[in-house]
Amino acid sequence: MGNLPVMSPLVAVIALCIISLLLLGGLWLQGRKLSLGSHRDRSTGATTEPPTAYDYVTGLPTGRLFGTLLEQAVDRAERTGRSLALLVVELDHFRMVAESQGQANGNVLVRVQAARVKGVLRSTETVARLAQDQLAMILDNFSSPQEVTAIVEKLQATVGLPLTLEGQELFLTCRIGIAFYPQDAREHEGLIDQAMRALKTAKSEGQAVRFASPIPVMSSSDPVSTPSPFANLLR
Numbered sequence: 700m701g702n703l704p705v706m707s708p709l710v711a712v713i714a715l716c717i718i719s720l721l722l723l724g725g726l727w728l729q730g731r732k733l734s735l736g737s738h739r740d741r742s743t744g745a746t747t748e749p750p751t752a753y754d755y756v757t758g759l760p761t762g763r764l765f766g767t768l769l770e771q772a773v774d775r776a777e778r779t780g781r782s783l784a785l786l787v788v789e790l791d792h793f794r795m796v797a798e799s800q801g802q803a804n805g806n807v808l809v810r811v812q813a814a815r816v817k818g819v820l821r822s823t824e825t826v827a828r829l830a831q832d833q834l835a836m837i838l839d840n841f842s843s844p845q846e847v848t849a850i851v852e853k854l855q856a857t858v859g860l861p862l863t864l865e866g867q868e869l870f871l872t873c874r875i876g877i878a879f880y881p882q883d884a885r886e887h888e889g890l891i892d893q894a895m896r897a898l899k900t901a902k903s904e905g906q907a908v909r910f911a912s913p914i915p916v917m918s919s920s921d922p923v924s925t926p927s928p929f930a931n932l933l934r
Contacts, residue, residue, distance in 0.1 A: 757813040765827035769887040783880040784838040793832035878911040
């Protein structure tokens with residue numbers, strides 16, 4: 700048998716470089732495929748960014764965080780045996796005003812109203828922004844339903860204060876749906892459902908405030924009336 704040719708050191712180095720480049724190229728192609736696949740998933744909605752916990756306009760918790768905070772509040776109420784009230788406030792005609800005034804002014808409007816609502820409550824009570832025109836409050840430090848009713852009256856008066864944008868004075872009203880733990884529901888999801896139903900009923904029946912169930916200690920048995928939908932909206 701003849702002697703096998705001996706590979707020179709230079710040829711061996713070149714061969715190793717070529718093999719390394721081929722391996723690196725294969726890894727790059729695999730990573731590129733994964734990246735493109737992830738992009739396609741995002742473009743079709745298969746994967747989405749996790750929703751933020753705080754609203755960028757008002758700085759308030761969003762619905763995602765609010766659900767957790769309400770669940771914790773219900774747990775505390777169950778342990779302590781105290782009541783809890785959930786209020787959902789919807790700003791009347793906010794979307795129309797925001798559209799007519801522009802997004803920037805709409806953001807100013809909801810930011811001011813959120814600050815006003817927070818000013819009515821204690822610093823320990825929770826306020827969140829559930830939707831563009833909806834705020835929610837957890838009241839878990841009250842001694843009687845009458846105290847909740849007094850807070851509701853303050854909320855209505857505060858939201859109704861005039862606000863000047865672009866030299867134009869605006870007047871908004873609101874509708875409020877209210878649910879109590881444990882009378883209306885014992886789970887946080889149930890409380891949200893009950894408060895939302897009360898809000899929907901208030902809107903359909905032309906009321907400003909609606910409780911999920913009758914409360915005998917209310918200051919008045921008659922529902923709070925609401926002015927004509929567009930009355931005093933813009934002046």
